[in-house]
Amino acid sequence: MSNELMNQEIREAIDAGERALISLRAAQDKLNSARNWGIFDMIGGSFFSSLMKRSQIDGASEYMAQAQLDLRRLQKELRDIQVPMDLKIEVSDFLSFADVFFDNLLVDWMVQNKIAEARGQVEDAIFRVESILMDLRNLENRPW
DSSP states (O other), rough: HHHHHHHHHHHHHHHHHHHHHHHHHHHHHHHHHHHHHHHHHHHHHHHHHHHHHHHHHHHHHHHHHHHHHHHHHHHHHHHHTTTOOOOOOOOOTTTHHHHSSOOOEEEEEEHHHHHHHHHHHHHHHHHHHHHHHHHHHHTTTOOO
16 A cells, blocks of 8 residues: 555544544533433432433434444544454433433432443543544554
């Protein structure tokens, strides 16, 4: 592979990684908001706080689904330059119906745990993508 072609492939991988980071950070923001609404819900919130939390979870799920697409694109681009990567994010609608319609502390606690798990997955993915991007930027414009 020529130097020019290799740099183009690296640039495409960097672009894909940057798109993935945008989606992951947006999901992270929504999950942080869902966590905050969940805490409020647990300490005496109302039907409204449950709905707001659910709205933030739904938004996070959308961004996580987009991040999955972006990460698949990044995987494809990394394969083009023979760099292995295995990043997966699980998106779940765990307990959404029960949370709004059977609002109690146990269900709220279970939902908070799922939010925390999702936040951990997103934070891990962000860290891994940032590491990959740093490596790719170090490779960029290198003589092959």
